[in-house]
Amino acid sequence: MKRAAxxxxxxxxxxxxxxxxxxxxxxxxxxxxPEAERKLGAVMDNARRALPMLYEARMPEPGPVTFHGTMSDxxxxxxYIQESVxxxxxxxxxxxxxxxxxxDPGAVLASSTSGFKPSELQAISARPEQILVAHxxxxxxxxxxxxxxxxxxxxxxxxxxAKEILTGIGMFPLHVRAEIDAHIADxxxxxxxxxxxxxxxxxxxxxxxxxxxxxxxxxxxxGQMGLFETYRIxxxxxxxxxxxxxxxxxxxxxxxxxxxxxEFNDDLVDLIxxxxxxxxxxxxxxxxxRERDNNLVAMLRALKGQGKAAGRLIAAHDDSLRQPLxxxxxxxxxxxxxxxxxxxxxxxxxxGRYGQVFSDASEELMTHIGADKAYIAAGHSYFxxxxxxxxxxxxxxxxxxFVETRVLLGQGRKLRLGHAxxxxxxxxxxxxxxxxxxxxxxxTRKSCDPLPKVREAVExxxxxxxxxx
Amino acid sequence: MKRAAxxxxxxxxxxxxxxxxxxxxxxxxxxxxPEAERKLGAVMDNARRALPMLYEARMPEPGPVTFHGTMSDxxxxxxYIQESVxxxxxxxxxxxxxxxxxxDPGAVLASSTSGFKPSELQAISARPEQILVAHxxxxxxxxxxxxxxxxxxxxxxxxxxAKEILTGIGMFPLHVRAEIDAHIADxxxxxxxxxxxxxxxxxxxxxxxxxxxxxxxxxxxxGQMGLFETYRIxxxxxxxxxxxxxxxxxxxxxxxxxxxxxEFNDDLVDLIxxxxxxxxxxxxxxxxxRERDNNLVAMLRALKGQGKAAGRLIAAHDDSLRQPLxxxxxxxxxxxxxxxxxxxxxxxxxxGRYGQVFSDASEELMTHIGADKAYIAAGHSYFxxxxxxxxxxxxxxxxxxFVETRVLLGQGRKLRLGHAxxxxxxxxxxxxxxxxxxxxxxxTRKSCDPLPKVREAVExxxxxxxxxx
Numbered sequence: 002m003k004r005a006a007x008x009x010x011x012x013x014x015x016x017x018x019x020x021x022x023x024x025x026x027x028x029x030x031x032x033x034x035p036e037a038e039r040k041l042g043a044v045m046d047n048a049r050r051a052l053p054m055l056y057e058a059r060m061p062e063p064g065p066v067t068f069h070g071t072m073s074d075x076x077x078x079x080x081y082i083q084e085s086v087x088x089x090x091x092x093x094x095x096x097x098x099x100x101x102x103x104x105d106p107g108a109v110l111a112s113s114t115s116g117f118k119p120s121e122l123q124a125i126s127a128r129p130e131q132i133l134v135a136h137x138x139x140x141x142x143x144x145x146x147x148x149x150x151x152x153x154x155x156x157x158x159x160x161x162x163a164k165e166i167l168t169g170i171g172m173f174p175l176h177v178r179a180e181i182d183a184h185i186a187d188x189x190x191x192x193x194x195x196x197x198x199x200x201x202x203x204x205x206x207x208x209x210x211x212x213x214x215x216x217x218x219x220x221x222x223x224g225q226m227g228l229f230e231t232y233r234i235x236x237x238x239x240x241x242x243x244x245x246x247x248x249x250x251x252x253x254x255x256x257x258x259x260x261x262x263x264e265f266n267d268d269l270v271d272l273i274x275x276x277x278x279x280x281x282x283x284x285x286x287x288x289x290x291r292e293r294d295n296n297l298v299a300m301l302r303a304l305k306g307q308g309k310a311a312g313r314l315i316a317a318h319d320d321s322l323r324q325p326l327x328x329x330x331x332x333x334x335x336x337x338x339x340x341x342x343x344x345x346x347x348x349x350x351x352x353g354r355y356g357q358v359f360s361d362a363s364e365e366l367m368t369h370i371g372a373d374k375a376y377i378a379a380g381h382s383y384f385x386x387x388x389x390x391x392x393x394x395x396x397x398x399x400x401x402x403f404v405e406t407r408v409l410l411g412q413g414r415k416l417r418l419g420h421a422x423x424x425x426x427x428x429x430x431x432x433x434x435x436x437x438x439x440x441x442x443x444x445t446r447k448s449c450d451p452l453p454k455v456r457e458a459v460e461x462x463x464x465x466x467x468x469x470x
Numbered sequence: 471m472k473r474a475a476x477x478x479x480x481x482x483x484x485x486x487x488x489x490x491x492x493x494x495x496x497x498x499x500x501x502x503x504p505e506a507e508r509k510l511g512a513v514m515d516n517a518r519r520a521l522p523m524l525y526e527a528r529m530p531e532p533g534p535v536t537f538h539g540t541m542s543d544x545x546x547x548x549x550y551i552q553e554s555v556x557x558x559x560x561x562x563x564x565x566x567x568x569x570x571x572x573x574d575p576g577a578v579l580a581s582s583t584s585g586f587k588p589s590e591l592q593a594i595s596a597r598p599e600q601i602l603v604a605h606x607x608x609x610x611x612x613x614x615x616x617x618x619x620x621x622x623x624x625x626x627x628x629x630x631x632a633k634e635i636l637t638g639i640g641m642f643p644l645h646v647r648a649e650i651d652a653h654i655a656d657x658x659x660x661x662x663x664x665x666x667x668x669x670x671x672x673x674x675x676x677x678x679x680x681x682x683x684x685x686x687x688x689x690x691x692x693g694q695m696g697l698f699e700t701y702r703i704x705x706x707x708x709x710x711x712x713x714x715x716x717x718x719x720x721x722x723x724x725x726x727x728x729x730x731x732x733e734f735n736d737d738l739v740d741l742i743x744x745x746x747x748x749x750x751x752x753x754x755x756x757x758x759x760r761e762r763d764n765n766l767v768a769m770l771r772a773l774k775g776q777g778k779a780a781g782r783l784i785a786a787h788d789d790s791l792r793q794p795l796x797x798x799x800x801x802x803x804x805x806x807x808x809x810x811x812x813x814x815x816x817x818x819x820x821x822g823r824y825g826q827v828f829s830d831a832s833e834e835l836m837t838h839i840g841a842d843k844a845y846i847a848a849g850h851s852y853f854x855x856x857x858x859x860x861x862x863x864x865x866x867x868x869x870x871x872f873v874e875t876r877v878l879l880g881q882g883r884k885l886r887l888g889h890a891x892x893x894x895x896x897x898x899x900x901x902x903x904x905x906x907x908x909x910x911x912x913x914t915r916k917s918c919d920p921l922p923k924v925r926e927a928v929e930x931x932x933x934x935x936x937x938x939x
Contacts, residue, residue, distance in 0.1 A: 011706070012704065012706050040706075088716075138687040138688060138691075139703070139704050144686070144687050144690060144691070145686045145687075146682070146683065146686035146687030148683070173682065173686045175679060175682055175683055175686070177674070177675070177679075178674075178675075179672075179673065179674045181674055185669060185674065185675050185679070185680065185683045186683045186684070186687055186688060188665050188669065189662045189665055189666070189683075189684070189688070190688060192661040192662055192664070192665045193658045193661055193662060193697060194697070195661070196657050196658055196661045197658070197697055197698070200654060200657065203648075204648065205646070205647075205648045205650055205654065206646070206647075206654050208697075208698035208699075209698075210644060210646075210654070211654065211696065211697060211698060212695065212696025212697060212698050212699055213615070213642065213644055213696065214615065214617070214644055214654045214655045214658075214696075215655070215658070215692050215696040215697055216692060216693060216694060216695060216696040216779045216780060217613070217614045217615035217642045217644070217779070217780050217783070218607040218613050218614075218615030218655055219607060219655060219658075219659060219692075220689065220692030220693040220694075220696060221613060221693045221766055221769060221770070221780060222607075222613070222762070222766075223684045223685060223688075223689030223692060223693065224685060224689040224690045224692065224693030224694075224769060225685060225689075225693075225762070225765035225766065225769060226681065226685060226761075226762055226765070227680065227681025227682065227683075227684040227685040227689060228662060228663070228666055228677075228680060228681060228684055229666070229677035229678075229680060229681050229742075229745075229746050229749065230677075230681055230746075230749065230750050230758065231762070233746050233750055233755075233758065234608070234755060234758050234759055234762060235481065235608050236755075237480070237481050237509075237755065240743070240746070240747075240755065241742060241743045241746040241747070242739060242743045245739050245742060245743065246739075247557075270711060270714050270715075273698075273710065273714060274709070274710040274711045274714065276698075277698050277699075277702050277709070277710040278709075278710070280698065280699065281699050281702055286702075286703060286705075286706065286709065289699065289702065289703050290703055292695075292776075292778060293691070293694065293695055293700070293703060295776050295778075296694035296695070296772075296773060296776050296778050296779065297690055297691075297694065299772035299773065299775055299776050300690060300693060300694060300769045300772045300773065301690070302772065303765075303768035303769045303771065303772035303811055304765060304768065304769065306768055306810075306811050307761075307764050307765050307768050307810065307811075309761060309764075309765050310685045310686070310765065311685060311686050311690060314686070341775075341776065342772055342775050342776075351826060351829065352825055352826065352828075352829035352854050352857070353822045353823055353824075353825040353826025353827075353828075353829055354822055354826075355822075355825065356821055356822040356824065356825035356826075356859070357820060357821065357822025357823075357825075358822075359821075359822075360820065360821035360822055384861070385821050385861055386860070386861055387858070387859065387860050387861065388821070388857075388858070388859050388861075389856070389857070389858045389859075390825070390856065390857050390858075390859075391855070391856050392853070392854055392855055392856065392857075
């Protein structure tokens with residue numbers, strides 16, 4: 002099993018540990034904090050609930066997460082090492098000396114630092130070529146971005162391996178070609194943070210008003226297109242040049258106070274923290290995390306449905322996780338978690354989603370008999386003509402379910418499937434579905450016999466299921 | 471019919487016109503540009519397709535949009551006037567003189583300006599009390615935020631009426647209590663824009679890399695929580711104070727180049743525009759708009775499902791649009807547009823969504839017979855025990871559909887409904903559903919008779935439908 006070492010197990014380190022473990026990696030953690038195991042456990046609980054909701058494919062078996070008393074013990078045999086210790090350069094430099102004394106020289110040695118340059122981290126290191134920055138964003142188990150920043154001394158092999166591993170655990174490695182303080186994203190966060198502090202300090206807006214100004218407006222644009230593509234559209238038919246001509250001049254206007262930095266003192270902290278308490282104080286951090294994760298899962302799944310931005314990345318990763326069905330009778334066609342966007346305000350799966358699970362089940366069976374994406378692209382498919390669903394029990398967001406499918410009839414253009422949706426924990430029957438499908442030509446939109454290869458596969462499968470019945 | 475005047479019909483003015491019209495207002499437009507009608511028509515087409523997808527309720531009849539040769543003609547009888555002319559102060563000031571010479575002194579006179587203060591707009595005005603800023607965000611027909619900025623001279627009545635009207639058309643009026651250049655949101659946009667120009671100018675990142683850095687990471691956080699609540703969570707169990715203690719010091723670090731402003735020259739424009747072309751150039755602005763709107767609709771509906779941020783606002787607005795069902799036989803229980811998140815990559819409505827439409831239909835009927843939210847909150851409801859759906863024809867995203875519902879049986883705890891989903895354009899049958907429901911106690915989760923009021927309503931309705939059959 003692939004092995005990752007997590008050095009520093011706070012909110013960020015814990016997020017890394019969760020992502021690696023849930024993607025099937027063995028995870029070895031080092032963190033001197035006596036509370037580390039409890040804190041990391043809380044992050045793991047959040048991740049275990051939310052991350053699998055992003056995927057339709059069956060998730061890998063989670064890898065074990067173990068805690069170790071020394072760094073050298075934690076890194077032994079690790080192919081990927083992620084450092085997330087506090088933002089103190091001397092501390093990080095010392096940590097790399099200790100890690101490199103014990104770790105595999107071929108392992109990726111990555112830092113979560115949001116500010117330091119890789120060359121600074123490498124300064125007193127024996128093997129600088131092994132070190133780079135892989136800067137993630139909280140929550141690490143849901144947000145895909147990881148800024149991968151090498152220094153001129155980092156070896157090309159390490160850079161490539163880091164990008165490959167991060168892609169494998171569902172992240173988006175953004176290769177930052179030149180090292181600068183705070184990389185790319187945190188430059189923006191810092192600029193906005195400064196401006197926000199001024200607005201609150203000057204009494205222009207409260208923390209809550211500022212959050213509304215962002216999430217009711219441009220935050221939604223940025224979540225799906227970012228800055229430049231959004232502005233390109235704002236430029237209208239004349240595009241980016243027109244936009245720049247229109248707004249270029251503003252650069253010289255006094256539109257921001259960022260020429261100056263607010264003094265960071267207790268009064269400012271009291272002001273901001275006080276307003277933040279008033280805004281969110283009635284909800285605990287756990288509740289806020291749950292709310293944030295539900296929102297992110299729903300938004301990411303929405304983008305996945307559109308096949309755009311972060312959603313396109315997740316869809317591709319989902320495909321890479323798919324396994325061919327095992328040829329059992331009945332066939333297990335679906336194994337998944339009920340995601341939050343499938344449930345109503347009470348957390349119960351909506352009636353319509355039962356139908357979707359069963360249509361997903363038949364789609365998996367289609368693929369199994371060769372009526373896959375390529376077959377459909379070539380002009381043929383199966384359309385559902387009729388479904389009969391019996392609802393036996395409720396199911397909740399986060400619950401693991403699976404579907405058993407029997408072929409009841411497979412003759413020429415006709416296909417009849419019997420699905421049973423069950424709860425994974427106790428095998429209880431949640432719903433059953435009798436589904437009748439017809440093979441169609443996507444050209445004429447009329448029913449017709451399947452192409453020989455599929456027809457034979459259907460009839461063979463129907464026979465197997467009949468014999469086993 | 472309520473009447474709005476739109477002065478300036480570009481991308482922003484067109485978005486305002488679309489929002490007012492689609493929310494049932496009569497819209498009168500003034501724009502000297504001979505191309506105005508065509509340009510505004512393009513925005514209207516986008517809005518007509520996208521905005522109704524945010525709602526489950528039946529939308530109001532769109533109000534007529536007419537073009538007028540003079541401002542005085544356009545504003546006659548208008549209760550709300552939105553100015554969106556180019557960002558030149560003298561021009562705007564002259565426009566207000568002309569508008570106020572003709573408009574109702576009680577009308578709201580709002581500016582879309584992204585930079586000017588209301589007191590600047592009022593400077594040479596006869597009735598400053600009538601003028602305020604209502605700063606929207608593109609696309610105006612999808613993004614809820616409108617920064618409402620009064621000056622000390624703006625009358626409280628005008629401020630309240632503006633907020634009320636904006637709320638009525640589904641927007642989020644953010645009352646900015648102190649007027650400053652660029653209000654609130656554009657302060658952040660300007661800060662980020664400057665930093666982004668530096669990163670591109672210095673060759674650190676391309677426009678595409680910057681967009682990825684935003685939409686794969688913090689853009690997703692900001693779309694649902696904004697800045698401060700996100701950071702509060704990042705602070706972990708110790709909250710905002712801990713976060714500030716951790717990152718406060720960065721303020722004095724050289725993390726941003728914003729102490730300085732890049733020179734705005736042709737080289738910079740060429741560099742940015744060139745990269746933007748390379749990034750998005752293969753898609754036309756129309757295609758990009760379509761993509762953006764689909765993403766925003768899907769994300770906003772995702773947040774609506776969670777009842778959070780912009781989604782909570784839309785859900786509340788949706789409820790305010792709901793009308794009681796007419797007591798016809800059959801009853802029309804659903805009238806809606808098929809939203810993009812209900813369709814597959816080919817744009818066809820997913821099998822599961824048919825079931826959802828029918829369950830929405832029965833929910834509307836429940837409400838009609840008194841088994842409404844309050845009844846459910848009090849501990850009783852109807853659960854679907856079995857559905858039989860026949861699929862007759864495909865339907866596409868953006869298509870208008872309706873559902874006719876017949877009560878086939880209403881006796882004690884038993885309720886059987888017959889639904890027919892039809893295409894609005896030609897009444898063609900898309901699917902039919904036979905749905906069997908049982909009345910249950912939410913306490914025991916077992917079936918039981920409805921409370922008298924509902925039981926009588928059901929049996930009366932069943933009788934009516936039987937007689938009419």
